Amino acid sequence: MRKRFKQILIPIVLLSSLAFSISSASAEEEDNVFLIFVNDKYIGTVSDKKLVDEFAEEKTRKAQREFKNLSLTTEPIRVVSNQTFHPQSDNQQTLERLDHELPVLTEGYALTIEGEEVAYLQSKEDAEHAIENIKKKYVSDKTLKQLENDKKEPINEKDMSIFDVSLSKNVSIIQKNIPPEDVLNVEQATKLIEKGTLANKDYKVQAGDTVGEIAALYDLSLEELLKLNPGLKEESKIKPGDAVHIQMYEPFVKVIVKAEKKEKEQINFQTETTEDPSLPKGEKIVREKGENGEKETTYSLVLENGKETNRESEDEEILKEPVKEKETIGTKIIPEKGTGDFAWPANGGIVSSKLGHRWGKMHKGIDIAGPSNDEIKAADNGRVVSAGEDGGYGNKVTINHNNGMETVYAHLNSIDVSVGDIVTKGQKIGVMGSTGNSTGTHLHFEVYENGTLQNPLKYVNK
Structure with missing residues (x-):
């Protein structure tokens, strides 16, 4: 029995010794592995921390050759040491990922x-x-x-x-x-x-705009403009007031200037008008001429990038008071209908050419030359139906006397009436001249009755 006990005990002791030996051997194989993080992002593991330090230094040195004037560094790298059995690491893969994830930075x-x-x-x-x-x-x-x-x-x-x-x-x-x-x-x-940065805006089409011109105005290609406006084509007809989407750069920030500015400004004179029933309606006489005044206005201004966006009047100082103009206007109603009795349309003078054929063609009126002054007058009451340049007639006035009669005054140097004016018999309508087809200063005078040319000498005499 004792001998059998010894035979059992010896193998147990041997097994215990073997287990102790294996445990001691495993403890000796335990080693460190280094976990790498950048911005709390796991990158990988390396067997030696120096590999990471050297890699970061080399990456910084390489960047420094390009950016010589800057002091460079890298994003902080967090290294966690981990002790484990049979440590496994992949140096190459970790450094490759680190190259991608680790930025070189400068303090700025x-x-x-x-x-x-x-x-x-x-x-x-x-x-x-x-x-x-x-x-x-x-x-x-x-x-x-x-x-x-x-x-x-x-x-x-x-x-x-x-x-x-x-x-x-x-x-x-x-x-x-x-x-x-x-x-x-x-x-x-x-x-x-x-x-600044690109911003989307709407452009309001102006008269004469085309799609291509709008694109060029905002430095856009035609394709870019059409892409911003689905349905719009190069040949599309656009009309004033239409909205076209465009892109334009807007500054990130504008400069606001607040200022005051003094400006001298004209004060328009006022007109004091009195009526005179003895003067024909529409006739005006200036009794005292007006004069404009002057003032200095102080404005409060706001300018954005040099452009005025707000203006308010703060103060005014009168430098010169305006002088009121005084005028008299006539209120007498002048009949548009002629009296039927024509007056000589000039101040004296002679008939230098009569109605009839002359130089191979019909001379439709009479020519009056050599007056005491060059004033031309209406032969009777009526309304001006034409006043202006008319080919060979030169400057011409036509008056409808509203009784079937019409008179024409041609070759005038200047015209003193306008279409629609009502004139009285003897009223000045212009100045004798030699405009159009004319060989000297004179008045060409024509008379029509119910649209038919008449001899003026039947109706007027000096």
């Missing part, structure tokens, strides 16, 4: 407008200069500096007193790490902000 400044990042610059000073450049497109550098030093006193510039220069939207500058390829210099950032 984002210029934001209403919270939107629109430009990145190397320094805060550069960002401030870009904003100043936008303002200096509409006001001088001197004005900006003076307003910064003393905001209470307006600055005189461009015939205005400027008291405030601001931006239409909230603009801020934020420090942050940014990709070096996104960094702009001051000039580039200024142009980007001024140019």
